[in-house]
Amino acid sequence: MVLSRILEVADLKVEFRTYRGVVKALNGVSFNVDKGEVFGLAGETGSGKSVTGLAIQRLLPGNAVIVEGRIVFDGRDLLSLKEDEMNKIRGKEITAVFQDPHTYLNPVFTMREQFRDILLTNDREIASIKDKREIEKAVHDRIIQMLTEVQMPAPERVIKMYPHELSGGMKQRMMLAMAFSLRPKLIIADEPTTALDVTIQAQVLELMKSLQKKYGTSVILITHDLGVIAETCSRIGVMYAGRIVETGTVDSVYSEPLHPYTQGLMRALPRADKDLKVESIGGSVPDLVDLPTGCPFHPRCSRAMEICRKINPRTLNIDGRIVECHLYDGETSRGRVA
Amino acid sequence: MGAVSTMRAEKTETGDDVLVRVEGLRKWFPILGGVFQRTVGYIYAVEDATFNIKNAETLALVGESGSGKTTVGLMLAKLEHPTAGKIFYRNRDVGKLSSSETRWYRKRVQMVFQDPYASLNPRMLIKDTIIEVMKVHRVGGPNYYDRAVELMTRVGLSEEHLYRYPHELSGGQRQRAVLARALCVNPEFIILDEPTASLDVSVQAQVLDLLKSLQDEFRYTYLLITHNLAVVRYISDRTVVMYRGIWVESSPTRELFGRAEHPYTQALLSSVPIPEPRSNVEKQLLKGEPPNPTERVKACPFADRCPYVMPVCNEKTPPVTQINDSHQVRCWLTVKK
Ligand SMILES: Nc1ncnc2c1ncn2[C@@H]1O[C@H](COP(=O)(O)OP(=O)(O)OP(=O)(O)O)[C@@H](O)[C@H]1O
Ligand SMILES: Nc1ncnc2c1ncn2[C@@H]1O[C@H](COP(=O)(O)OP(=O)(O)OP(=O)(O)O)[C@@H](O)[C@H]1O
Ligand code: SF4
Ligand SMILES: [Mg+2]
Ligand SMILES: [Mg+2]
Numbered sequence: 001m002v003l004s005r006i007l008e009v010a011d012l013k014v015e016f017r018t019y020r021g022v023v024k025a026l027n028g029v030s031f032n033v034d035k036g037e038v039f040g041l042a043g044e045t046g047s048g049k050s051v052t053g054l055a056i057q058r059l060l061p062g063n064a065v066i067v068e069g070r071i072v073f074d075g076r077d078l079l080s081l082k083e084d085e086m087n088k089i090r091g092k093e094i095t096a097v098f099q100d101p102h103t104y105l106n107p108v109f110t111m112r113e114q115f116r117d118i119l120l121t122n123d124r125e126i127a128s129i130k131d132k133r134e135i136e137k138a139v140h141d142r143i144i145q146m147l148t149e150v151q152m153p154a155p156e157r158v159i160k161m162y163p164h165e166l167s168g169g170m171k172q173r174m175m176l177a178m179a180f181s182l183r184p185k186l187i188i189a190d191e192p193t194t195a196l197d198v199t200i201q202a203q204v205l206e207l208m209k210s211l212q213k214k215y216g217t218s219v220i221l222i223t224h225d226l227g228v229i230a231e232t233c234s235r236i237g238v239m240y241a242g243r244i245v246e247t248g249t250v251d252s253v254y255s256e257p258l259h260p261y262t263q264g265l266m267r268a269l270p271r272a273d274k275d276l277k278v279e280s281i282g283g284s285v286p287d288l289v290d291l292p293t294g295c296p297f298h299p300r301c302s303r304a305m306e307i308c309r310k311i312n313p314r315t316l317n318i319d320g321r322i323v324e325c326h327l328y329d330g331e332t333s334r335g336r337v338a
Numbered sequence: 339m340g341a342v343s344t345m346r347a348e349k350t351e352t353g354d355d356v357l358v359r360v361e362g363l364r365k366w367f368p369i370l371g372g373v374f375q376r377t378v379g380y381i382y383a384v385e386d387a388t389f390n391i392k393n394a395e396t397l398a399l400v401g402e403s404g405s406g407k408t409t410v411g412l413m414l415a416k417l418e419h420p421t422a423g424k425i426f427y428r429n430r431d432v433g434k435l436s437s438s439e440t441r442w443y444r445k446r447v448q449m450v451f452q453d454p455y456a457s458l459n460p461r462m463l464i465k466d467t468i469i470e471v472m473k474v475h476r477v478g479g480p481n482y483y484d485r486a487v488e489l490m491t492r493v494g495l496s497e498e499h500l501y502r503y504p505h506e507l508s509g510g511q512r513q514r515a516v517l518a519r520a521l522c523v524n525p526e527f528i529i530l531d532e533p534t535a536s537l538d539v540s541v542q543a544q545v546l547d548l549l550k551s552l553q554d555e556f557r558y559t560y561l562l563i564t565h566n567l568a569v570v571r572y573i574s575d576r577t578v579v580m581y582r583g584i585w586v587e588s589s590p591t592r593e594l595f596g597r598a599e600h601p602y603t604q605a606l607l608s609s610v611p612i613p614e615p616r617s618n619v620e621k622q623l624l625k626g627e628p629p630n631p632t633e634r635v636k637a638c639p640f641a642d643r644c645p646y647v648m649p650v651c652n653e654k655t656p657p658v659t660q661i662n663d664s665h666q667v668r669c670w671l672t673v674k675k
């Protein structure tokens with residue numbers, strides 16, 4: 001394994017048992033995240049972004065089954081760890097920031113109480129202090145220091161507040177402060193700014209980038225906003241129907257998208273910075289209970305060929321770009337693979 | 339095209355082709371408190387909304403969350419009663435309509451809400467929802483069904499979709515069904531509150547193009563409420579920017595994106611993430627937090643976050659500066675120039 005790699009996800013398959021049948025949410029997801037990089041996970045609703053994030057933290061709901069795959073985090077195979085071993089990683093080495101802080105923050109406790117809890121349960125340094133008063137002092141100092149780092153206005157006042165008393169932007173700052181306070185190696189941020197106004201979003205993203213750089217933290221930024229990824233990430237993975245159909249540097253993918261789905265997404269995007277004719281992608285997303293055979297995108301793809309309807313495209317590496325599409329596979333598109 | 343527009347111009351009695359005129363519209367929601375549930379304060383949702391909407395144009399209303407956009411829409415749809423100010427529709431004071439005129443108004447003016455689920459009854463077939471609306475408004479009879487089919491085609495769906503429940507439609511289809519429901523009473527003016535916010539980008543484009551083509555064909559007038567500036571640029575003719583319930587800039591959309599005058603508009607435009615690598619050369623980051631709606635604005639609503647704030651900004655409301663015939667701004671900076 002390459003030393004600079006913090007996370008490796010390989011051929012991850014996740015299914016949900018539901019009354020409608022088996023929902024094939026992830027159908028072989030593979031990607032890597034390097035140390036200190038911000039990796040963007042893009043894709044439309046239902047494509048499997050959140051499930052991927054949850055699977056890495058082993059936080060999938062009870063009706064989910066990991067059918068296959070490997071998740072290697074910092075040299076450890078997460079899927080083979082016992083729950084108590086995973087507990088030592090989750091919330092410490094891997095932390096999370098969610099779109100809706102309410103799923104994470106408890107409405108009946110003040111911010112100070114919640115932050116204190118996190119530090120007491122997870123921070124080794126604080127846990128090693130013996131004297132009770134010293135502990136409280138260390139906790140307090142740490143909270144104030146983190147809140148100052150996230151440029152929280154009036155931190156001493158904010159820690160006495162309850163979650164509902166904080167504005168959306170302040171809540172996300174709080175989440176970032178909590179997520180970074182334990183110096184994790186990886187942060188999974190699932191739509192952290194989607195609910196915010198653009199002016200506040202810009203502040204929060206800027207803040208996240210600077211903290212990430214300062215601490216060398218790796219971040220998986222999950223968002224459906226291709227603009228947010230362009231401005232925050234070094235690499236992007238584009239998900240469709242539970243697969244990452246294209247991966248590459250932001251520079252290369254945005255300037256020359258290879259996969260027809262990525263191309264379609266880029267063309268469908270109205271722009272605030274220029275006048276552009278947009279074109280939607282016809283059809284609708286596939287039913288994950290009854291996936292089409294072959295390439296999952298073929299029913300909507302304007303360039304689909306005979307083989308696309310029959311055989312799932314292989315994962316190709318084209319000068320460092322990862323693409324799953326028959327168009328770029330010399331062998332299959334010429335019909336040599338049956 | 340030419341013939342149609344002359345016909346409409348004659349219909350609008352005003353001669354200047356203005357369909358809706360909003361003057362100093364205000365909405366304060368009382369905060370009740372104490373044992374006697376007396377008014378202890380107000381949420382100053384809308385302080386001053388002033389604009390015109392011309393026939394068959396799209397006016398975009400933008401601004402951050404809580405700036406009062408939806409409340410303005412609700413007042414225009416006569417679903418909220420203004421605290422002050424006036425709405426004129428075809429030069430008629432909407433506040434003074436008789437009950438029969440109000441019925442007429444409610445047909446002419448339709449509002450489409452962000453959440454398509456909220457506007458469609460989950461237990462009713464699309465067919466029954468649409469026919470019920472027609473019956474209530476007494477339009478489209480006696481061949482309700484034929485008209486429902488015609489509407490479905492108009493919004494790019496088919497007869498088959500009439501026999502579906504809302505949850506059996508995709509997001510884009512559901513938004514089209516909501517549109518069909520709004521169109522079934524033959525409106526002229528449609529208030530679209532975040533019409534594509536719940537849609538994925540691949541589908542959003544379809545709905546935006548549909549709105550455009552319906553407007554070309556049937557000359558609907560739209561008020562587009564949104565915080566998505568890319569959508570604003572794509573489909574609107576003119577834009578009004580609101581901050582803390584007060585309009586701060588009003589301009590043809592094209593011009594606004596080229597030369598925004600108000601510091602808030604500038605910050606807004608520069609905050610939009612651009613889907614292009616290395617596009618984030620210089621962002622104009624705003625400091626501070628969104629404002630508290632229970633505090634009344636006394637001077638410039640943007641003063642506490644404005645990078646160019648001057649003493650006068652905290653003292654007096656900036657007057658309206660006319661940049662040109664169609665572009666107005668309220669900011670002390672432009673007054674000084
Ligand atoms: N608990 C569950 N039971 C059944 N299906 C589920 C469950 N959680 C997620 N799914 C399904 O798995 C698929 C992937 O969901 P996921 O939440 O990862 O999508 P996403 O890409 O994050 O979308 P969004 O942009 O809407 O957040 C979806 O089809 C979803 O309906
Ligand atoms: N019925 C109501 N009673 C009390 N306050 C209200 C009511 N409706 C809206 N408000 C408040 O009025 C202000 C303006 O709300 P409005 O919904 O018009 O904003 P908006 O610009 O549409 O925001 P968003 O972009 O979030 O939809 C907000 O502070 C809101 O909380
Ligand atoms: S494999 Fe075929 S169907 Fe799939 S994206 Fe490529 S061309 Fe289109
Ligand atoms: Mg998600
Ligand atoms: Mg609103």
